Amino acid sequence: MLGAWVDGRVASSIAIDDRGLHYGDGLFETIAASGGRPRFLAAHLARLARGCAVLSIPMPDEAVLRTEVAQAAALAPHVIVKLMVTRGSALARGYAIRGGETARRIILAHAWEGGPDLLPAPARVARATQRVAHQPLLQGIKHLNRLEQVLAQTEARRRGLDEVLLCTDDDRIVGGSMTNLFLVAGNRIVTPPALSCVVTGVMRGELLRAAAGLGLAVVEREIGTGDIASAEGAWITNARVGAWPVGELAGREVAVHAWTAPLQERIRQAGREVRDA
């Protein structure tokens, strides 16, 4: 770890009564930074604000967050900044929000090995054995209740996979355990609708934008096992891996699609744009 801060001060610990620890009562963002600049910061802060609204946590001052994230981003050429906002210390025992809690900002900076220009080998991806639970109240936001992802990513590592795809009880594949999913089918890009995503990824939004910029057709619709079996190409996306091409999908070899390089290039450019500064 390069550094850590709590409410703007260098720290190695947090209060033992923090509701983030006790209940996962908080949110986080994983922000990739290069050359001292956090990429897609505006989109990360927008999602954080949505999560705060859902959980009734007061959104911290955005200018303060930007300053603190920038401080963390400056610690190395390439940095993964993890920003957490919890409801803060409990005002009383028990689950209920009392109102009047003071949200806590927690920032950790890790070296980003390779940075954005390291292109890993195409990803090995398959369906997870576990199902993902359906909780519309919490869907899309990046909250701190992540045991399903912990178990799924652990399964991925055990099976020698880079990612596992999560499936609902009604057989919709809603994305990966740490990524969103895009397929190529019939000359179009297909991805689960935002409302179906466990987390609505910032990089998901960037890929949609990049595809639009390239004039590629995108369809947001539910994805099933059949779609996985017939896909002509696939990417998994998150803030760190960008648009990672899938090379093996549910045991089947998949060619890296010709759209990969242009999409990646657009996303790289977008990450340097002023709108995200």
Next chain:
Amino acid sequence: MLGAWVDGRVASSIAIDDRGLHYGDGLFETIAASGGRPRFLAAHLARLARGCAVLSIPMPDEAVLRTEVAQAAALAPHVIVKLMVTRGSALARGYAIRGGETARRIILAHAWEGGPDLLPAPARVARATQRVAHQPLLQGIKHLNRLEQVLAQTEARRRGLDEVLLCTDDDRIVGGSMTNLFLVAGNRIVTPPALSCVVTGVMRGELLRAAAGLGLAVVEREIGTGDIASAEGAWITNARVGAWPVGELAGREVAVHAWTAPLQERIRQAGREVRDA
């Protein structure tokens, strides 16, 4: 707060890289202690061990846990001891369990206002507007992913209720946000089966044991809205409130059932027994 310890040492904070904070990657027990004795400790530790097995967290040494809980229990005549076990500090970034993490023991002691002899007014209970998600992998264990309970208990307080009942997508009422549920129907006690409970309560087990001791018939079966509407009596249970009679159930007045006092008395006695020392 009366006191707090991390891994046996007095502490007011935990490591900022604890996976309990980052992912809710851990478990907890809420243990009620009276006269320096934690009640039903064996049952609490058994559930903790089950949770550790499910999450592949090494169960801390039971003798150490007993010593540390007893230390917390001794701080006041009546104490609520919260025992958390997290996977400990992350060995690397990301969700996946790496193996080799060192579990962390976190204990907080709060004064238990009133203790076990304070019998509050019958509880006001109604159905929560939110549904509870179905995740069989995590069911029954008392893990740290508790946002559903946070939102449900907050709804209860907003509506002036003591508890709200959680309903699945397929219309089963599986219990309260912080309690298990028992109804009286046709001279029998009815409660959702253990496999349907969000958390399989220690006090749930004690009520079943007390009912058996009194020769009362108990049926474990799924509960629906109709059962709520027709129940002749009801209790909600947890380690702190014991068998709390329900006085208002989904807007309808319910009489405190004649079995309440004998059940409470049996549970009180059981809490003093040596098997739980």
